[in-house]
Amino acid sequence: MVCRSGHENDPVERMRHSAAHVMADAVQQLFPTAKVTIGPVIENGFYYDFDYPAGFTPDDLVIIETRMRDIVAADTPFERREVTKAEAAKLFRAKGEQYKLEILDGIPDPVVSLYRHGQFTDLCKGPHVERTGKIGPFKLLKVAGAYWRGDSKNKMLQRIYGTAFASQAALDQYLRRLEEAKERDHRKIGQALDLFSFHPIAPGAPFFHPKGTVVYNLLVEYIRDLYQSYGYTEVITPLLYKTELWKTSGHYEAFREDMFLLRQEEEEYGLKPMNCPGHCYLFGQRKHSYRELPVRFADFGRLHRLEPSGTLLGLTRVRSMAQDDAHIFCTPEQVDAELAQFIAMTREVYAVFGFANIEVTLQTRPEKFLGPLKLWEAAEAALRRGVEQAGFTVTELPGEGAFYGPKIGFDVRDVLDRSWTLATVQIDCAMPDRFGLRYVAKDGREATPAMLHRVVLGSIERFLGILLEQTAGKLPVWLAPVQIMVLPMSDALVPMGEAVLASLRATGLRAAVDARNEKLGAKIREAQLQKVPYMLILGQKELAGNVVAVRSGTAGDLGQMPLEGFIDRVTREVRERQ
Numbered sequence: 346m347v348c349r350s351g352h353e354n355d356p357v358e359r360m361r362h363s364a365a366h367v368m369a370d371a372v373q374q375l376f377p378t379a380k381v382t383i384g385p386v387i388e389n390g391f392y393y394d395f396d397y398p399a400g401f402t403p404d405d406l407v408i409i410e411t412r413m414r415d416i417v418a419a420d421t422p423f424e425r426r427e428v429t430k431a432e433a434a435k436l437f438r439a440k441g442e443q444y445k446l447e448i449l450d451g452i453p454d455p456v457v458s459l460y461r462h463g464q465f466t467d468l469c470k471g472p473h474v475e476r477t478g479k480i481g482p483f484k485l486l487k488v489a490g491a492y493w494r495g496d497s498k499n500k501m502l503q504r505i506y507g508t509a510f511a512s513q514a515a516l517d518q519y520l521r522r523l524e525e526a527k528e529r530d531h532r533k534i535g536q537a538l539d540l541f542s543f544h545p546i547a548p549g550a551p552f553f554h555p556k557g558t559v560v561y562n563l564l565v566e567y568i569r570d571l572y573q574s575y576g577y578t579e580v581i582t583p584l585l586y587k588t589e590l591w592k593t594s595g596h597y598e599a600f601r602e603d604m605f606l607l608r609q610e611e612e613e614y615g616l617k618p619m620n621c622p623g624h625c626y627l628f629g630q631r632k633h634s635y636r637e638l639p640v641r642f643a644d645f646g647r648l649h650r651l652e653p654s655g656t657l658l659g660l661t662r663v664r665s666m667a668q669d670d671a672h673i674f675c676t677p678e679q680v681d682a683e684l685a686q687f688i689a690m691t692r693e694v695y696a697v698f699g700f701a702n703i704e705v706t707l708q709t710r711p712e713k714f715l716g717p718l719k720l721w722e723a724a725e726a727a728l729r730r731g732v733e734q735a736g737f738t739v740t741e742l743p744g745e746g747a748f749y750g751p752k753i754g755f756d757v758r759d760v761l762d763r764s765w766t767l768a769t770v771q772i773d774c775a776m777p778d779r780f781g782l783r784y785v786a787k788d789g790r791e792a793t794p795a796m797l798h799r800v801v802l803g804s805i806e807r808f809l810g811i812l813l814e815q816t817a818g819k820l821p822v823w824l825a826p827v828q829i830m831v832l833p834m835s836d837a838l839v840p841m842g843e844a845v846l847a848s849l850r851a852t853g854l855r856a857a858v859d860a861r862n863e864k865l866g867a868k869i870r871e872a873q874l875q876k877v878p879y880m881l882i883l884g885q886k887e888l889a890g891n892v893v894a895v896r897s898g899t900a901g902d903l904g905q906m907p908l909e910g911f912i913d914r915v916t917r918e919v920r921e922r923q
Contacts, residue, residue, distance in 0.1 A: 370465035371412035390508030420478030483509035549664030556826035582623035639675035660810030684731035708745035716774030724772035
């Protein structure tokens with residue numbers, strides 16, 4: 346149908362669903378030439394897309410919101426009725442609603458449902474609240490562009506976002522979180538801390554500045570260190586392949602629209618959007634015995650995906666990225682143990698970054714899939730068994746698995762209560778057979794290995810964006826691009842500052858000296874703005890006592906201490922990743 350609640354029994358979801366209808370009604374009353382399309386509920390709110398070439402302004406949102414309040418105050422009932430598709434088509438054709446007609450064409454059922462309140466009628470599965478007066482406090486948030494059906498080849502529409510809550514207090518709390526989110530926007534933080542930037546010359550491909558590169562590489566090195574204890578072997582695979590590889594894997598048919606393709610010397614090539622086909626090729630290069638399994642290939646190679654330009658969003662939605670990607674080839678009997686090891690690694694990583702509240706989803710077989718049905722059933726059962734044995738409650742998302750296998754997603758909530766999918770694991774039901782992968786089993790016969798796809802951080806770019814917002818840019822000492830700023834109080838003390846800097850750098854700490862001819866207060870403020878974890882203040886007392894005055898970016902003044910003692914303190918924090 347056109348719009349439907351993701352949780353039909355959730356009263357807040359039903360209310361938001363109803364508010365979307367009221368918003369569409371208000372828009373058409375105020376802007377009669379606007380054509381309505383779809384208006385679903387989303388997490389924490391709703392939106393509705395309109396074909397209105399003139400575009401909506403922030404002032405328009407205020408007017409629309411006022412009209413919505415009038416409609417709510419009228420307390421008109423939501424009335425549901427079922428009609429044939431022909432009757433619905435006649436109604437929307439008379440109103441000139443071509444988008445509703447297009448949606449109707451895609452509905453296989455001969456009978457559809459309509460919802461009406463006042464003079465507004467929409468094609469909708471429902472459910473809704475009983476009357477418009479049952480809609481709680483609401484707020485329109487913003488307007489953005491969106492392609493019809495999410496396809497950049499289609500017309501650009503106007504998407505109005507809104508939210509509604511059961512109480513004014515809940516709405517006010519949410520709006521405060523939104524304001525805090527603006528301050529924590531990783532794009533704003535990245536610019537302020539000189540970490541990364543974007544340029545139209547390379548849409549969706551971030552430029553990492555020296556400081557940002559330090560943080561990026563430290564994230565990779567952290568995962569790389571874990572690979573030693575978890576038994577992964579790192580590989581490097583090509584960036585560009587003939588499309589023959591993608592046809593074998595199934596990606597050419599299922600993922601072609603999201604790939605960068607080019608022709609050279611009468612051959613078609615594709616930049617890799619994922620590593621799995623290359624890893625299948627690697628595994629198939631020689632015979633493997635069951636004694637060698639599992640084989641765990643890890644790869645930090647660059648990936649490129651042709652995301653629509655309208656969906657690009659800082660580091661969280663890019664066209665160029667790397668993942669802490671790995672593929673595990675094992676016997677079917679080893680699958681449960683590999684899932685348990687992956688979950689253990691995920692928990693270890695999440696604990697380091699302070700992500701405590703983990704929600705798990707199981708994404709099952711989609712309508713179009715590759716591989717035998719029995720493998721899908723066994724894979725879904727193994728994933729469900731693995732996360733339940735780990736003590737998680739699983740929320741099932743029917744039909745949302747990849748075309749080659751079901752998936753488990755590990756979602757975390759940040760300090761703003763936003764949900765992010767980070768770690769994922771999939772069991773492949775198609776590629777091992779499509780690539781002809783084999784190993785010699787205990788009985789001497791050849792068998793097809795099981796194949797698991799897994800990431801823990803996911804996209805390094807996306808994880809960094811989430812982490813910057815989670816910490817408001819105050820990265821832990823081990824990740825901070827500049828861990829210590831040395832602040833001489835006068836020009837005469839700059840040589841002492843340089844000597845302290847040399848001692849810090851000799852122990853591997855990342856430090857700098859602010860030798861500007863500025864007052865100490867200005868230097869401290871600058872270091873705080875740059876989110877430097879520690880400042881070492883050097884004055885005449887420190888020079889005489891051969892000590893440093895330590896100031897924490899979060900805890901304030903820590904007093905004087907010997908430089909060696911300070912270095913021991915910080916190196917311990919770095920080593921333990923506190």
